[in-house]
Amino acid sequence: MSAKHFAGRLPSAWRRAFSTSSPFKKPVTKNGAGSERAWFNPAYRQPGWTGRSVVALTATAGLLGFGLAAASLQGPPKRAVTLLDSKMPTPQYASMDELEDALKEIRREISKKGEEEDIISTDPEDLLSHGYSEWSTTNPDGLPVAVAYPRSTEQVSTIARICHKYRVPIIPYSGGSSLEGNFSAPYGGISVDFAFMDQIIQFNKDDMDIVVQPSIGWQDLNEQLSRMGSGLFFPIDPGPSAKIGGMIGTNCSGTNAVRYGTMKDWVINLTVVLADGTVIKTRRRPRKSSAGYNLNGLFVGSEGTLGLVTEATLKLAVVPEEFSVAVVTFPTIRDAASVAAEVMQTGIPIAAMEIMDEVQMRVVNLGGATAPRVWKEMPTLFFKFAGTKGGVKENISRVQAITKRNKGSNFEFAKDLREQQLLWSARKESLWSMLAMRKEGEEVWSTDVAVPFSRLADIIEISKKEMDDLGLFASILGHIGDGNFHESIMYNRQNKEELDKVQKCVKNMVQRALDMEGTCTGEHAIGWGKKDSLLLEVGPDTLAVMKQIKSSLDPLWIMNPGKIMDIP
Structure with a gap:
């Protein structure tokens, strides 16, 4: 998607020209679905957190308690009323005029406190890069209307206070590499990029x-x-x-x-x-x-x-006294997963244990990121050992014995730092290698689940078979030592048949993990993409508690709205 088309992703009430005359440019770092009706009702206001607000809240809670007690004297209702039954108002966000007023006020206050450079950008490329991500499995419609680059906690506080005053959504942004639409801007608003706060x-x-x-x-x-x-x-x-x-x-x-x-x-x-x-x-x-x-x-x-x-x-x-890295291959993914479970169950203190299937090993070879090394295209476990010299030597020996009993072969461990980096590089380059293989129009859907590690071999084997049966170009990799694994699937979003297969595969993987008492995400978080999965995992009452906490700290629902849970 090119920057010139960014306006089509804005909430409809904000599709108008922006001034791009600001000389501000985002710094270069080393690492590289809202609707129009949601942007009206300028009279809608909620007070800040004052002493009077706290008293009013306490009084309301007291009256609620009195009312419930009185009701109980008249006989029990058909269904007990609980805290989770309280209704939340639908957020009413700023109009375009109010948004512009908020930006002017932020600029004015920041300048008044001695900041000479404009910290607000409305450059189209900035807006696009802060609302759309090629990493992400999902990119909801909408882009931020501005990007703020604060230099201090005080400036962040000023931005938040003014956004709260005008009911402007705030979306935090740091590395920009999240995978579930975590920094997307479905309701517009201001993206707060901490690029200048890196000390x-x-x-x-x-x-x-x-x-x-x-x-x-x-x-x-x-x-x-x-x-x-x-x-x-x-x-x-x-x-x-x-x-x-x-x-x-x-x-x-x-x-x-x-x-x-x-x-x-x-x-x-x-x-x-x-x-x-x-x-x-x-x-x-x-x-x-x-x-x-x-x-x-x-x-x-x-x-x-x-x-x-x-x-x-x-x-x-x-920093441990000694490090070593080892790589071992297996005939099947289940054999590799079984070894991982046994290593954990015997209590060997490894520093890391990763898995990659034969497809991912082939992707790494084709990608060339670890050339001239060519890897065996078989299910592979990567081990990292750390500790004292004697401890590392003993742990390598114990792991070797376990892998040998479980059909492991080609056990290779690093002899020096250079070999450690070489052996470990295949795992660290895995996602980059998959992304490098994309053709025009293709994307990589990368998502994760986690289960108790006693169930890991089962879920990996079944999930891999389903991907193969569906004819998907997909790989399995992950942090197998803590029951967490990832599926990376290549597909073309414009091809409905392919998209349907990918969505089915991911949905089944999540449901499988939940059936095994696992979680819908081990480390990628919920963001925009896994809200339905979170509801399946924790249930409506637990999600209602999360919403109550959210409403208590953010009654206007301006903080990264639409992530983890839908707005009321």
Whole structure:
């Protein structure tokens, strides 16, 4: 889709000319369905969070309790009334005139506080890149009407406060590599890109933690820690272009998850800008605390629907004394998955364990990203070992014994750092290799599920057979050590038969995972694309609780609306 067609993706009430005279351009980084009726009713307002609002809310709750108690004295109703039955008003977002007023006010206030450069862009290419993603499995109609590039928490607070005043949707943006339409703009609004907020704020070596801004990439963070000779690193390692803000928003993980867990396990404290511009910190800097609600757990994984993270205090880990990487092939995908389950069940402390099927190995060979290395095109397990020299040697020996009992062959482990990078590169280049093979009009649908690892061999075998039976060009890969795997499917969206097959395949994979007590997403989050799957997974009452939390923190539903759950 070219930039000149971007206007067709805007909500219909906002399809009008924009000034593109601003000299602002988005910085270059190293890593590279709303309807018209939703944009009227300018009289609609909701007050900010004031003391009077809190009193009114408390009084309302008291009256509700009194009413329910009185009703109970007159006999039970046919169905008990619960908190989850409360109705939420349909959000009424800003008109075009109000949106323009909001942009003017943001510019005016930011300038008044000493910022000389215009932080707002309405350039068509900027709007397109912040509302449409070739990575994503779904791209709902609509683009943001402006992109804001704040430089500080204070500026983010100003943006949020003014957007709250005018009821303008706010969509956070960091790495831009999410896969489920997480940063799409179906209701227009302002995309808040944290590209200028990519610094280390404070490094506490003795405490093994670090305070960073949201747009620093995890790889850049580890490079800086290495240059400082810290002996520490941040162990969560998703795709190479991922940045800390998006990693927090999706509770991502990566290849190291089997040893180090997911993003939620490494967040100590967050600075968050709420929907009305209020700035909070979720807790203080000790690694443990039992003081009040676990607000980290609330904001991590919330995809910007509850607030905008502007700083994060993260735990760091000690760089292990020894690393090694091993690769082993199997005759079938089930054999490989069975080995993974046995490795976990015997408690061998591996650092990472990844799986790729024969199709994905062929894709890597064809893509040439790891040339001159040519891989055996068979189901393959990749192991990463870390620890002391003696521990790594022992763990390699134990894994070798397990793979031998389960038809594993061609066991190869790295002898030095160069070989480690070479062996591991096939796994890290997997998605890029698939994307590189696209022909004109083709896309890659990449999605994931996770199950208890005792069921992993079953779901992988059945899912792979279905893809083959449907005649799809598709591969299986994933973080097999924690029961998480991905399907990457090549298809042409304009070919209805192909699209129907892909959608059927993905729907069946999700349902299969849920039937096995799994989850519809292990690390890609819900975004726009998996809302129906979330409802199947948690049920209407649990989803209603999420909606109540959302409404409490964001009563106007302006924070990344339409993600995780539909607007009321």
